[in-house]
Amino acid sequence: MELFWFDFLIPCFPTSYQSACSLSLLLLSYYIFISFLLNLSSVPGGFAWKNYHQNPKNQLKGPKFSCNFMGPLAHRKLASMASSMRATRLMAISLGSMRVVISSSPETAKDILCGSAFVDRPIRESTRLLMFDRAIGFAPSSGNYWRHLRRIASTHMFSPKRVAGLEGLRQAVACSMIQRVEQEMAERGFVELRRVLQKGSLDNVLESVFGISGGGEFGGDLGVMVKQGYELLGEFNWADYFQLGFLDFFGVRRRCHELAGRVSEVVTQIIEQRRKDGDFKIRNDFLSALLSLPQEDLLCDADMVAVLWEMVFRGVDNIYILLEWIMARMVLHQDIQAKVRREIEIKVGHNKHVEDSDIPNLPYLQAIVKEVLRLHPPGPLLSWARLAVHDIHLDKCFIPSGTTAMVNMWAIAHDPAIWPNPWAFQPERFMELGDFSIMGSDLRLAPFGSGRRACPGKALGLATVHLWLARILQKFKWLPARPVDLGECLKLSLEMKKPLVCHAVVIS
Numbered sequence: 001m002e003l004f005w006f007d008f009l010i011p012c013f014p015t016s017y018q019s020a021c022s023l024s025l026l027l028l029s030y031y032i033f034i035s036f037l038l039n040l041s042s043v044p045g046g047f048a049w050k051n052y053h054q055n056p057k058n059q060l061k062g063p064k065f066s067c068n069f070m071g072p073l074a075h076r077k078l079a080s081m082a083s084s085m086r087a088t089r090l091m092a093i094s095l096g097s098m099r100v101v102i103s104s105s106p107e108t109a110k111d112i113l114c115g116s117a118f119v120d121r122p123i124r125e126s127t128r129l130l131m132f133d134r135a136i137g138f139a140p141s142s143g144n145y146w147r148h149l150r151r152i153a154s155t156h157m158f159s160p161k162r163v164a165g166l167e168g169l170r171q172a173v174a175c176s177m178i179q180r181v182e183q184e185m186a187e188r189g190f191v192e193l194r195r196v197l198q199k200g201s202l203d204n205v206l207e208s209v210f211g212i213s214g215g216g217e218f219g220g221d222l223g224v225m226v227k228q229g230y231e232l233l234g235e236f237n238w239a240d241y242f243q244l245g246f247l248d249f250f251g252v253r254r255r256c257h258e259l260a261g262r263v264s265e266v267v268t269q270i271i272e273q274r275r276k277d278g279d280f281k282i283r284n285d286f287l288s289a290l291l292s293l294p295q296e297d298l299l300c301d302a303d304m305v306a307v308l309w310e311m312v313f314r315g316v317d318n319i320y321i322l323l324e325w326i327m328a329r330m331v332l333h334q335d336i337q338a339k340v341r342r343e344i345e346i347k348v349g350h351n352k353h354v355e356d357s358d359i360p361n362l363p364y365l366q367a368i369v370k371e372v373l374r375l376h377p378p379g380p381l382l383s384w385a386r387l388a389v390h391d392i393h394l395d396k397c398f399i400p401s402g403t404t405a406m407v408n409m410w411a412i413a414h415d416p417a418i419w420p421n422p423w424a425f426q427p428e429r430f431m432e433l434g435d436f437s438i439m440g441s442d443l444r445l446a447p448f449g450s451g452r453r454a455c456p457g458k459a460l461g462l463a464t465v466h467l468w469l470a471r472i473l474q475k476f477k478w479l480p481a482r483p484v485d486l487g488e489c490l491k492l493s494l495e496m497k498k499p500l501v502c503h504a505v506v507i508s
């Protein structure tokens with residue numbers, strides 16, 4: 001076990017753990033001292049880079065001392081550190097014993113995301129225990145398994161036909177969210193939108209993945225398990241960064257085991273039930289798509305559990321978090337809200353619900369979504385990092401195999417050299433840019449990532465966000481019930497620190 005790492009860990013303790021056992025604290029004080037001594041002999045990027053700065057001409061830049069890089073504002077801290085060290089193209093840091101490079105520029109981001117080196121993901125202990133190493137997001141890209149999963153995802157789960165086929169469900173969920181808003185307004189006089197969007201997002205995902213409508217028999221259990229999964233993956237686990245053998249600080253390993261067991265049990269029951277019902281050929285959910293695959297493509301049950309669980313997990317939070325940010329901006333910028341509502345009035349009218357087919361005729365609505373993805377991307381560090389599978393030279397610097405890379409998309413999207421007046425909320429900029437694609441071809445704004453590991457759910461995610469946004473703007477005028485606080489908190493995704501609370505006035 002290496003000794004130098006605690007300097008990074010100490011500031012990461014969640015406050016709820018301050019009462020950790022005295023043995024841990026004793027160990028901690030000891031290692032602070034050791035790490036301090038080790039830091040004295042450190043190199044740019046910190047101790048993890050000690051053996052990799054061979055060429056003095058092309059040295060990576062980065063802080064020599066480890067400090068608290070991560071946490072709820074990691075994207076901002078990393079951005080300001082990279083800019084103060086003039087290391088926006090590439091900055092080296094150490095996370096415990098892990099070598100990390102961070103790109104805050106579109107050029108090096110492209111090299112990382114679209115090149116051949118950074119095609120795997122670093123697998124943390126909690127990720128593996130929660131089965132994600134068998135799902136698309138973390139399965140290694142070498143060998144056939146991951147390619148097989150990506151092919152199944154693009155042809156069967158996220159094909160344009162399936163996304164279109166799920167419109168009825170998106171409409172039904174929009175109607176029930178609208179009803180819930182009306183009910184909250186009648187009962188309380190204000191709406192905490194996050195709760196409505198969270199429930200809508202979960203119902204939508206459970207039905208598109210399992211065909212479970214209205215929560216069904218397992219809906220409640222799955223909702224609780226998703227929440228617990230977010231908490232566990234968001235928790236700091238020492239074993240992710242150091243070989244701690246049998247030690248299980250704060251019980252993360254035990255809790256992951258328990259949760260994975262329950263997920264497996266529930267999802268296996270759903271799979272078995274669907275097999276018995278035998279109606280999967282005529283249904284439009286992801287589970288039915290997996291069960292209808294040709295014999296040679298079929299996945300075993302354990303892999304199906306992992307893939308379906310990942311879809312539920314991924315499909316819930318990104319969507320409601322993005323919509324809450326958009327609505328915060330709508331409430332703050334009443335002129336922009338009025339302008340987009342006018343667009344909806346003119347192009348769709350008030351007597352029919354907005355449909356998917358109307359969205360191409362609503363360019364201002366689309367520009368609003370892009371502008372919010374620029375200012376408040378749900379994955380400011382592009383969610384999960386990438387891992388180099390071979391040595392590579394980036395910007396003439398040597399990066400050894402096994403290095404983790406992160407792209408700070410938040411920093412790129414706030415760079416004044418790329419985006420004039422970057423802090424201002426101006427959807428008009430995207431009207432002027434014309435057909436600017438945010439799907440990964442232009443690294444000035446790629447909130448869904450890019451390259452072979454880019455988000456396979458992006459079309460489904462955007463279709464859902466566009467439709468729901470248009471529907472709730474068509475139905476209500478949104479006003480603040482409390483001052484809007486744009487404070488951020490990076491957990492698994494970048495959330496609003498304080499929930500948005502508003503008044504919704506029905507438009508007659």
Ligand code: HEM
Pocket residue numbers: 113136137138150310311312314315316318319322378379382383384385447448449450451452453454455456457458460461462
């Ligand atoms: C607004 C919505 C969404 C955003 C902003 C988003 C963002 C992202 C990002 C940044 C990545 C990493 C890309 C990279 O490394 O280049 C990713 C990967 C992924 N996303 Fe999404 N996502 C969204 C919706 C969804 C949905 C709805 C699903 C599925 C139901 C989904 C499933 C996945 C999966 C499976 C991966 C891993 C891909 C791989 O490693 O091969 N995402 N997403």
